[in-house]
Amino acid sequence: MHKTLPRFLSFPITICLVTFSSFVLFSCDSNSVNTVLTPVDDNVLNVWWSEGYYPEETEAIQSSINAWQTKNNVDVQITFFSEKDLVQQVENAIKAGNAPDIIYSYSIDLVLLPRLAWEGKLADVSSIIDPIKQSYDQEALKNVNYFNNQIQKRSYYAVPISQQTTYIHYWQDLLDQAGISNDKLPKEWDSFWRLWEVAQTNLTKQNINNIYAIGLPMSAVATDTFTVFEQFLEAYNVQLLDDQGKLRFDDPQVRQSIIKALQAYTNPYLENFVPPNAIEWGDPDNNINFLSNGTLMTANGSLSIPGSQKGDPINYFRRMRTIPWPNKPDNTPMRYVTSIKQIAILAETDRLEEAKSLVGFLVETENLEAYLQGAQGRFLPVMPAIAANEFWSSGKDPHIAVAITQFDNARSSYVVLNPAYSEVLAQNVWGEVIHAIATNQITPEKGADQAIEKITDIFSQWK
DSSP: OOOOOOGGGOOOOOOOOOOOSSOEEEETTSSOEEEOOSOOOTTSEEEEEEOOSSHHHHHHHHHHHHHHHHHHTOOEEEEEEOHHHHHHHHHHHHHHTOOOSEEEOSSHHHHTHHHHHHTTOBOOOHHHHGGGGGGSOHHHHHTTEEEETTTTEEEEOSEEEEEEOOEEEEEHHHHHHTTOOGGGOOOSHHHHHHHHHHHHHHHHHTTOOSOEEEEOOOOSSOHHHHHHHHHHHHHTTOOOBOTTSOBOTTSHHHHHHHHHHHHHHHHHHHTTOSOGGGGGOOTTHHHHHHHTTOEEEEEESSSHHHHTTTTOHIIIIIIEEEEOOOOOTTSOOOOEEEEEEEEEEBTTOSOHHHHHHHHHHHTSHHHHHHHHHHTTTSSBOSSHHHHTSHHHHSSOSHHHHHHHHHTTSEEEOGGGTOTHHHHHHHTTHHHHHHHHHHTTSSOHHHHHHHHHHHHHHHHHTOO
């Protein structure tokens, strides 16, 4: 018989995750919400945007678009998609010759924009960025300086608005119940991961059997799988590409380190320290399992988990902790893989100047800061002037304060070195082999070989 959670472990959890199986349309000249049944309207400026996790996030972007629309007397339609639908819908619309003018999603910088830029399907937005270049972190600008293979030239093909990396969250009261205090969290790699397994074992001895140690996605469908695993590759010093963007699989050490990373990532699942259904998780599910007290800790590619609890001071300030990753296995400090969230304009738009005007308005400091704060700070600023404001810099927010430090030792995704890597992520190559290892279909050695073979094939076809 399962023991009931102690009272102090049973605080109500507010799970604020928005996932839509279909997309909805918000017309900026009305308050109506309608299911989209028809293609984009050629008579208006069309914006396709990822549905916000929080109402304030959606309200902020709508408010800015409304203000621009009124000022410029231009009709705008903003269509909100679930994140999982938007990328495919954009691709379908481009093929059908009926694409929107402006697109934004949380994952397009990793899985879509590098390829669209390569194919010449994005508009050059240098005229937006050049006047405000000094307002940006220079690393953010490197992430939107894409190569257009059609004209054999690099330029700015998207506009940065925020940045993210992968964070670790845990429940302090659950760890206390397991007999482990927060001042005992080790920085050494193996000891750090073993601590959560010990905590689960200790809770099980108390007949608390419904809490797992670690919330790592093991599915082939969640983008969280490759996002978190990229951090494991970094931990094991796997350098997949050289500085020229060429694969390094001819170095046998690369294969051995991939194997170690795959073993480290999947072993907790195989040893029953990760929820059994992690092999089926979509992107919200590691959040949901953690927020439901189903896992002691989890890793996540944004601050959406603490952001969902801002309305509950007990959960946000007392129970939940955000901490840096442990040192790498070689005991050097962890380097964080980052990505830059971006707005892009499709090259085939017949409203290019209007689209540029709107995007330029959205990244004005006041408007961009309102959007990022509306997103509850789950993405971090790419403009130092915004980062200097109290919301981000006061140190009063325990989660944001830790998150900001992670960007002091960071590197960009491999998609910046070679856009072919965006196809590796789009096909979730790492998720596929992780799922196969977790379900005992293949060994880590075989998984590494399959990943290397598939990645090599993807790069060879990138023309």
